[in-house]
Each structure stands twice: as C-alpha cells, then as structure tokens.
Amino acid sequence: MTSSPRTPLLLACGASFLAFLDVTITNLAIPDLANDFGAGVSSLSWVVTLYTILFAALLAPAGRFADLVGRRRLFAIGVTAFTAASLAAALSPSLGLLLAARGVQGVGAAMLLPASLAFVLADTAPEKRPAAIGLWAASASIAAIAGPALGGILVDATGWRALFLINVPLGVALAWGTLRLPAVEHKRGRRPDVVGAVLLAASVASLVLGVTQARAWDWLDPRTIGALAGGAIGLALALIRAARTPAPAIEISLWRNRTYAAANVVSLLFGAGLYATLLLGVLFVTEVWGWSELQAGLSVTPGALASALIGIAIGRAQRRPSPRMLVIAGGVTLAASTAAIAIWLPETPNFLTFWLPLGMTMGLGMGAISVGVSSAAALSVTPERFAAATGLNIAARQVGGALGVAFLALALDGHTPGDTSAFSVVYAMTATVSVAVALAAIRLAPVRARTPQMAAARA
Numbered sequence: 001m002t003s004s005p006r007t008p009l010l011l012a013c014g015a016s017f018l019a020f021l022d023v024t025i026t027n028l029a030i031p032d033l034a035n036d037f038g039a040g041v042s043s044l045s046w047v048v049t050l051y052t053i054l055f056a057a058l059l060a061p062a063g064r065f066a067d068l069v070g071r072r073r074l075f076a077i078g079v080t081a082f083t084a085a086s087l088a089a090a091l092s093p094s095l096g097l098l099l100a101a102r103g104v105q106g107v108g109a110a111m112l113l114p115a116s117l118a119f120v121l122a123d124t125a126p127e128k129r130p131a132a133i134g135l136w137a138a139s140a141s142i143a144a145i146a147g148p149a150l151g152g153i154l155v156d157a158t159g160w161r162a163l164f165l166i167n168v169p170l171g172v173a174l175a176w177g178t179l180r181l182p183a184v185e186h187k188r189g190r191r192p193d194v195v196g197a198v199l200l201a202a203s204v205a206s207l208v209l210g211v212t213q214a215r216a217w218d219w220l221d222p223r224t225i226g227a228l229a230g231g232a233i234g235l236a237l238a239l240i241r242a243a244r245t246p247a248p249a250i251e252i253s254l255w256r257n258r259t260y261a262a263a264n265v266v267s268l269l270f271g272a273g274l275y276a277t278l279l280l281g282v283l284f285v286t287e288v289w290g291w292s293e294l295q296a297g298l299s300v301t302p303g304a305l306a307s308a309l310i311g312i313a314i315g316r317a318q319r320r321p322s323p324r325m326l327v328i329a330g331g332v333t334l335a336a337s338t339a340a341i342a343i344w345l346p347e348t349p350n351f352l353t354f355w356l357p358l359g360m361t362m363g364l365g366m367g368a369i370s371v372g373v374s375s376a377a378a379l380s381v382t383p384e385r386f387a388a389a390t391g392l393n394i395a396a397r398q399v400g401g402a403l404g405v406a407f408l409a410l411a412l413d414g415h416t417p418g419d420t421s422a423f424s425v426v427y428a429m430t431a432t433v434s435v436a437v438a439l440a441a442i443r444l445a446p447v448r449a450r451t452p453q454m455a456a457a458r459a
Helices: 006-037 040-069 071-090 094-122 126-157 167-179 192-218 221-245 252-256 256-288 293-299 301-316 323-344 350-376 383-412 421-443 452-458
Strands: none
Touching: 006 040, 006 094, 006 126, 006 252, 006 256, 006 293, 040 071, 040 256, 040 350, 040 383, 071 094, 071 167, 094 126, 094 167, 126 192, 126 256, 126 293, 126 301, 126 350, 192 221, 192 383, 221 252, 252 256, 252 301, 252 323, 256 293, 256 323, 256 350, 256 421, 293 301, 293 350, 301 350, 323 350, 323 421, 323 452, 350 383, 383 421
C-alpha cells in the first residue's frame, strides 16, 4: 500500500469493514462453539454481545481521543490491539478466554472507527465528503451483512477459529498503510472521562445481562431485577456525570443539535433491529430448515450485495437523496420485509420465492438506513467535532444492537426446536423497530440547512 490521496479513504473503509465484520461474522460460530464448549444460546450470545458492548461504550470517548492525540496514532493503536486480540481469540482453549479476547477486540474496534471517519472527513475536500461518507458507511453495512456469509464459508471449511484468523492479514495491511501516512498535528486538551466510559460499559452490560437471563432466572427474581435496575441507574449516573465533567465520555452537548439527536435515536433503534435480524436468520435456517453453516452463510449473500449496491449507487449519484429520505425509505422497506417474514415464515426450506427476495429487500433497506444516518450525523456538526460525533452515533447503534441480541436470546431461550413461533416474534419486533426508525427520521433536518460545511458539500 503506497501513500496517495486515496490512502486515507482506503484505510477508513478497510477499518470500517473490519470492525463491523466482527459484529456479525461470529453468528455462524454459535452452533460450532456449542459443540466445542457445551454452552447454550444464552451463554454463547455473549461472544457477540461482549464485543458489541465494549465497542459501544468506548466509541464516544475514543472519538474525543482521536481529536486530542491524533487520528493516525489512535488508528495505529486500535488496529494493533484488534489484530492481536483476533489472534488470541483464534487460539483460545476455553469460552472464558475467548470472551476476554472478544472484549479486547471491542476496545480496538472502538479506537478504529472514529479515527477512520476522521480520515474521511478531515482529508477529503468538502464537495467530495458526501460521496466519501457513502463509501465509508457502505463498507460498514456490507461487512455487517456479509459477516454471516463469510462466517458460514469459514466455519464449514475449517471451524470457528478461522473467523478470527481472517482478521490478522487485513489488520497487518491496515497497520502498514497507517505507517505510510504523514504525521498530523493534534490538539492539546483534556482527556475524556475514563470513569464515565467504564460506568457506561458496566450499565449496558448489566441491562443486557438482565434481559438475557430473565427467562432462566424469572423476571421477578432479585438477580433479574437487580441487573435491570443497576443498569438503568448506572446509565443515568453516566449521563449525569457527562453533564458535569469538563471532558465527558459521552458528549451529550452534541444532542442539542436536533438533527444529530435524531440521528442517534435512529442509530439506537436501527442497531436493535439490525443485529437481532442478522443473527436470527442464521439460527433459523440452521435449526428449523436444517441448513449447514455454509448454506446459511451463502443464503445471506444476496442481501449483502443489495446493501453494497445501494451504498455505491448513493455515493456515485449526481443528485443524492437527503439523509432523511434515505432513512425513511430504508425503514419502511425493512419493516415491510421483516413483517412479511414474521407472518409467512415457512417450516420447510423455500429459498427462491421466499428467502431470496425478502433477503434482498432487507439488504436494500439496511444499506439505505446505514448511509443516511451516517451522513446525517457526520454532516450535522462542525469539523472539529467529527470524530467525537461519529463515535457517539455509532455507539448508539451498538448499544441498540446489544439490547436487540439480548431480546433475541430471551425469545429463543428454551423454545421447542423446529418451532417457528419464537422466530416470528423476533421478526415482528424488528418490523416494529423499523417503523420507529422511519418515524424518528422525520426529525432529520435537510443537510443543506444546518452547517456551513453542509452547504459546501452540496456546492
């Protein structure tokens, strides 16, 4: 990889792909991990959720660190930590060590994302920023949706350890590319509040624990009540601390911007539906339809391609639709698709006339929402707050994702094998959340009306 004007964008898209790939690529590992470690869905869901929680909790403060210590330095630290943890995960002899490695992966990914979008926005001319953001967001969307497909191929061929080994060469390539970038001056200032970040992570983990274990413990069990109440109280304390700390982990002052606040609501809801749906589809076709991991992975490929095409098309369009219209259209499309699945979910395999068309429409909806909300969030703030704003917005999506997966684990825990009703419940939840995404997007202001750089971006 040689240094060129396109190198920052290539690095940013590579980091976006890598970080979001590991959110969903482990979905296909659940059956294989169950065989190796003898654990149930509730325990194994933490392989997905722990990464998501730490990724979410540290994104916001990592965005501020990118502004303070420099995007190049934070990117290099993040990719190194992520790559080393991926290797450790691949070699883990127990579920406990695997979860520890997944936690470190989440920390590394949290460093990568804000620094990567800072590359896009700081090193791209204003008139080219919307297209660059479209490619960056498309990389994340493609990775999230393609994760199960790639995971299925790797698990079927070699086993679950390959899911983590595949990160190593890409991580090394990104680290090498980062070293070839020129050093960038960075601002001096206060470091973000570490205590607030830890409090946020612990709060989200406690909420997820309470939802995940509610069926096993019972909703009125003191452990369930304590986990849910502790998470809610901890989250409230994290927000109070953020309001009183000079350099908060969660920069809640950004929420005073109506467009940015709406983009965070959209991200939270979208994350809950997105990650629950992607994991649910894999579990359904392997358990109910009896497909292999390879077949399950390949079955979601059309949706990934549809998501990629919509992201590329938006980025290359001469007249781009507004973020508001993209999210509304995507939310309606995703709601209609998942509602149809919830109603007509067949007990026997039906790929051509059921799974394929609905998978592609879901991919189109996911791609449109991802590009729309990323553009709205990034272009609604001033340039010096790009990284912090991006970190907080993606954090909202990951928190939603953790809660969505927790709801899925609750709905499926203890269900009768082969019974489609529990799957229909989760798909119905996704449809409802997608409608809420479209409604929340109404408050996304047109890009041209908010900040000077938005006007420049449209020029």
